[in-house]
Amino acid sequence: MSRIMMNKIQVFTVVALLQLQVSLAVCNKAGRADYSNSSPVELLQAYIQINTTTYNDLSDAVEFWRQLAALADVPINVYEIVEGFPIVVLKWAGTDSSQHSIMLNSHMDVVPAALEDGWTYDPFSGHIDENNFIYGRGTQDMKSVSIQYYTALRRLKENNVTLLRDVYMTLMPDEEVGAEAGMIPFLQSKEFAEMNVGIELDEGSSFPLPVIAVFYQDKVVWQIKVDCHGVSAHGSTFPATNDTATGKCRNVMNKFFEFRDEQYELAKVAPPNDAGGYTSININKINGGTANNVIPSLISLTIDIRLGTTVNEVQMDAKIRQIIAESGSNITFSYILKNPQSPATIVNASNPYWNAVNKAADELGVGLLATIPPGSTDARHVRNAGYPALGLSPMPNTELLLHSVNERLGVTTFLNGIDLYEKIIYYLATIPAEDTAEDGTEYLKVTAR
Ligand SMILES: [Zn+2]
Structure with missing residues (x-):
């Protein structure tokens, strides 16, 4: 294909994208997008439209989260341990901040994608097709989960549901390339220590069967x-x-x-x-x-x-x-x-965090499948630091399209995931103080011989 032809297509794509963005989020007078009336699906579309391919400038993503934090009226902190790699933290306070908290982690960065790779729709459009699938890089890995966490937390807050434990949403800049500027140094930081984390939730994967895979250990x-x-x-x-x-x-x-x-x-x-x-x-x-x-x-x-x-x-x-x-x-x-071998999170009734996640899934009739995946996530670093972690992305009955062309997620699956997180967060954040161990390593098991 000639360069001129390429440029024409690019211009066309940019124009189409701009039109879509305008239709999704009304711009306020200052020219900033206003998400106050956006539905969860529209938030996911808007987030996908921010091209956060690893090593891109993440300022727009940070600004997106600043606006969402303001709408939810929760504090937000942005740390840059390595310049150009912001780590975003939103705090949803519980009634007793002395208790171990719940850390809901996701990553902002996505792997590269381009229309020329064979995508049916622009990978940064968030287009919804006639079968009610939302297309775009990050729909499975893992912008959907970030919006699900956020929407679930916002619903709990708006419904005046009391949570005992603090809940943090953390958003990392470089999971896809090894977390050298994100999770790894963050775990060593005073800001992380002050969060007093009891359990970390992280990403899982889509699963072709009617169950949700819960990652309890990563291969290093x-x-x-x-x-x-x-x-x-x-x-x-x-x-x-x-x-x-x-x-x-x-x-x-x-x-x-x-x-x-x-x-x-x-x-x-x-x-x-x-x-x-x-x-x-x-x-x-x-x-x-x-x-x-x-x-x-x-x-x-x-x-x-x-x-x-x-x-x-x-x-x-x-x-x-x-x-x-x-x-x-x-x-x-x-x-x-x-990477050093990473321990497994214990997934039986002796782990109250696992019980809370199970109870939530049970109530919704969703099956969970404890899984060790072929790949790895930021959770391996968390477990290595001595904290139990469970990885799940609520995408049952979904084709595995992480990092693939035409990555997409059913809108219904996405919305069901919000309901699941609402319950998971509620049960995790209301585990009685006396039920959780002081030392998180109690919920970890070393399996390497
Ligand atoms: Zn991921």
């Missing part, structure tokens, strides 16, 4: 870079295979594929709610070479590993070192990312 991420150094020479020469960078690289790949095949067999028989029983391994980048007729001196591999939840870290590290050592000389490796 290890990413390694392997550099295979070999002889560099004219493309017409013929050095021994194991002296070349590509030959060494082949050995490394073969050994990792052997390991992968073994784990793949375990994954094939794993139940849909337990990805913790296997380690996933994917070689995701192969880089190197200078010219078509030069034998390269360096080939690099990037490998993404998600550890099974019972895997011993020391043994896994030793296994990687052994693979490298056995693949040849002059092969080096380094960790790009090496």
Whole structure:
């Protein structure tokens, strides 16, 4: 497609988007959007229209939350531990702030999306189609959940429902890229300590069955870079295979594929709610070479590993070192990312927070399925810091479209989620003081052997 054609389409899209925005939120005299009469669906559409792709300027999103906090008449704080990465916190005070609080976490950032990728509607339009699906990046991951938390809390407040414990909504800037500027430093901050958190709720995922998956443990991420150094020479020469960078690289790949095949067999028989029983391994980048007729001196591999939840870290590290050592000389490796194993939140009747979530779901006739997902969320950092966390996004009977083209969510599913959170928040925030342990690690269990 020509550049001019592209530009025309872009202009058309921008104009269409502007018209849609105007129709969704009336602008006040100062030119700021006014959400005072917006329905929850309109709020979600407006939030999707703010393009919060990771590393974008999040000022508009912060402004959006400032306006919503003002409408709900609750305090809002914005912290920038790393410049350009705001962390937003809204506080809904309970009657006894000395009790452990409820932290409802979500992330503002979304993964990239573009109409050209094959979307039926602009991914930042929030378009609702004739089947009552709202389209857009963030409809599943996870702007829907942020608006559900907010609407549920607002309803409780407007109905003068008394909550014992403080409830915080926290909104992170960089979950999609590892939380180095968001959750990780936030957990070390005095602001977090002052929240006195008892339980954190975080994101889950859509689920193709009529149940809501509740994540109680995350698989941790290890990413390694392997550099295979070999002889560099004219493309017409013929050095021994194991002296070349590509030959060494082949050995490394073969050994990792052997390991992968073994784990793949375990994954094939794993139940849909337990990805913790296997380690996933994917070689995701192969880089190197200078010219078509030069034998390269360096080939690099990037490998993404998600550890099974019972895997011993020391043994896994030793296994990687052994693979490298056995693949040849002059092969080096380094960790790009090496998360420590994260404990599991206990999901049985001994955990009052789990009981509260269950009671809410029961009352609405919604089934919950305790799940260890294949991927990971910010909740792993929270559990590592010693706080129980449960991840759920109320999207039962919903196609898995997180990070996908045409990410969308049924409007009814979205609205049902608000009802569920209203009950979950109520039951969590009214757990009697004496029912919760002082130390959150009581609700955590280490599973790595
Ligand atoms: Zn997410």
